Amino acid sequence: MKLYYSPGACSLSPHIALREAGLAFEPVLASTKTHKLDDGTDYYGINPLGYVPLLELDDGTHLREGPAILQYIADQVPLKNLAPANGTLPRYRLQEWLNFIGTEMHKGFSPLFNPATPDDYKVVVKDKLKSRYTWLDKELAQKEYLMGDTFSVADAYLFTVTNWAGRTGVDLSAFPNVQAWHARVGARPAVQEALKAEGLNK
Known part of the structure; x- marks a missing residue:
């Protein structure tokens, strides 16, 4: 997985969750000021909304919006108790x-x-x-x-x-x-x- 983030922005919350979960991921810096990645890639080409966080799954699927990403992360590791079970x-x-x-x-x-x-x-x-x-x-x-x-x-x-x-x-x-x-x-x-x-x- 890749987590597109900007330091101290709301993307810090899924960054914390991924580390709490112990899941392997690659943090990718996406400046909210320039909307460029470190290699010059236009971030709007990855997320047309231009903001972080964005979680890219191993199959290339993109998941946006912090609360959705947080719950997705938690559900990957139910034994970590980062979120209660669905339906409860x-x-x-x-x-x-x-x-x-x-x-x-x-x-x-x-x-x-x-x-x-x-x-x-x-x-x-x-x-x-x-x-x-x-x-x-x-x-x-x-x-x-x-x-x-x-x-x-x-x-x-x-x-x-x-x-x-x-x-x-x-x-x-x-x-x-x-x-x-x-x-x-x-x-x-x-x-x-x-x-x-x-x-x-x-």
Whole structure:
């Protein structure tokens, strides 16, 4: 498999999941600024949407969208418990988390990366994100991970998005449970490997 990624982007979550799963893969750097690979290949020719992540399976099939890729990875190694079994209520809980992270958190941060976003609107965006982290902090009060005692691919996704807080000026100091969870996930060996591979743990 090949994982097309850009350092620190949302593609970090499947990168973490692949390392947690112990699956063989080739990371391929796809710049979200130039949309070129290191060898000069036009990334739009591989993914017409131009963004990451993109997972290329061994048969050449392309799988887009982080939450779908995360679940695919988890289902390749069911004994790793990165996702509950399909058809069970816990699996729908995982999908609930993935949708929340994608729509409320991931897209919540997006305007803060856009230089055209007015400063007064950035204040509104940060307030909305803080309201979501307030809720998350309560959810994590009695849990090690989002799904309970077990790390899942949802943790990889939320960890990736939460990493953006420092870069965008979102203050998480009022959320001790979020901070403890973030440190717990960040200390996992597979997470450290992914961060190192992307040059993010300097």
